Structures are given as C-alpha cells and as structure tokens.
C-alpha cells in the first residue's frame with residue numbers, strides 16, 4: 001500500500017486498521033488526510049481478502065474536526081466551486097464493514113467522520129460534538145443529517161445549536177455508539193469485532209450492511225422489499241449452503257466468500 005503521511009495502515013489477517021496520525025493538530029482533517037483516508041479505504045475495499053476495516057485515531061483525539069487553519073480563508077466561491085469536503089461522502093460508498101474506534105475528541109468533521117462508519121465503539125474518554133456554530137458555520141459533512149437520524153431531533157438540535165460536547169456514556173444512551181469500553185481496551189475490542197465480522201461471508205456482510213443502510217435512505221416498504229430480495233439472493237451463494245450445513249452438522253462454518 002502507498003506510503004502515507006497523515007495516516008498509518010496496518011493489516012492483520014482478514015482485517016485492516018486505518019489510524020489517523022496528525023497528533024500535532026489532534027488529527028484535524030486536512031485535505032491531505034482526506035485524500036489518504038479515501039485512497040486507503042477504497043484500496044482495502046477492493047481487496048476481497050479484507051473482511052472488515054477499523055478506523056481510529058489517538059488516545060487524545062479521534063479527530064478534532066476539519067482543519068480550521070486550512071479552511072479559515074476560503075471564500076464562498078472556493079468552498080462551493082471546489083465542493084469543500086464533498087469527497088468524504090465516498091467513504092459512505094465503501095462496501096466492506098467499517099468499525100469506528102473513537103477515543104478522545106470526535107468534534108465537527110471528526111464526529112461526522114465517525115458517523116460515516118458502520119458501527120462505533122467509544123473509549124470511556126470519548127467526547128462527541130458538532131461545535132461548528134461556535135466558528136460561524138454549520139456541520140458540512142452530514143452532521144445535521146446523520147446525527148439527527150442517530151440520536152433524534154431534540155438531542156441533535158441541542159448539540160448543533162449549542163456546540164456542547166457529550167461524553168461516551170451519553171453517546172451510548174443516545175444511540176450514537178454501540179459500546180463503551182475502557183480506553184486501554186478500545187483497539188482490541190474494535191479488532192475483535194472486525195475479526196468476527198471478517199470471519200463471516202463477505203458478500204453476505206455487504207448485503208446486511210446495505211440492508212441496514214437502506215433504513216436511512218428509503219421508505220419502510222421499499223426497505224423491507226430490498227431486505228427480502230437480498231435475503232432471497234443469499235440463497236444463491238455457497239456460503240448460505242455452508243452456513244446452514246455447518247449448523248445442522250454441529251460444526252463451525254467455513255465461509256469462502258463465494
């Protein structure tokens with residue numbers, strides 16, 4: 001994989017970890033980091049040997065937002081003309097399951113990047129927030145939409161209008177993260193989850209991810225229809241035959257991704 005300046009990419013078996021690595025700026029998301037995260041995620045997504053990706057930062061910061069120093073002088077014409085931060089949306093099109101492992105600050109674009117992951121694990125020191133309003137802007141990478149869908153209108157309005165931060169426990173109570181673990185267990189827990197997902201059938205995991213994501217994109221009736229069609233399609237795979245045979249024969253399934 002390419003030699004990156006702002007991230008570190010490691011592979012272990014069928015999983016990979018992308019670590020944001022600009023400690024001097026609390027992992028503030030500048031354009032270089034955006035290009036590198038997207039390149040790494042898309043390359044891993046193309047690799048059928050990788051069944052799950054962990055996205056993480058440092059103990060102090062997952063990411064403290066978009067790089068304020070880089071964007072401070074942008075004009076409307078530059079922001080609109082260059083579709084500032086629009087490319088991050090490509091991460092939502094990665095089909096391999098992505099687990100966000102958040103410690104420390106996940107603010108602004110950092111919170112939005114976390115919400116682009118499929119499921120979120122938080123360390124007990126994690127802090128989430130959308131402080132854009134304090135800078136004279138609003139969330140620009142899905143915060144007003146994904147946060148509202150994740151935690152509901154009342155809390156999303158509270159965070160987006162006041163810029164207040166919430167801790168890991170409130171984030172879990174609100175449905176933003178699926179688990180909170182002690183800081184020292186964050187990465188091992190995220191990797192265990194990644195390994196478990198990667199031990200399943202990759203095409204089936206992709207179908208499952210797609211079906212859950214449809215709940216955010218479409219009507220209930222359309223979502224149910226898509227789910228049922230995908231369920232039926234699963235019977236075209238060898239992995240469905242293997243999974244059900246393994247259950248009946250009382251042995252672990254060995255999925256091949258076919």
Ligand code: CO8
Pocket residue numbers: 024025026028029064065066067068069070085088105107108109110112131132135138139140141
């Ligand atoms: N951009 C640039 N530099 C940053 C950022 C940032 N977002 N956050 C921290 N830094 C830098 C600081 O400037 C400082 O650098 P230096 O030592 O050179 O002065 C270094 O990181 C350490 O930060 P602090 O000294 O401030 O550390 P503290 O522990 O005192 O405070 C905080 C930590 C509370 C996280 C504080 O740094 C802070 O408030 N940061 C800004 C948080 C913020 O407002 N984020 C939202 C940014 S706007 C945004 O994200 C818009 C989203 C639109 C889409 C984004 C797509 C990616």
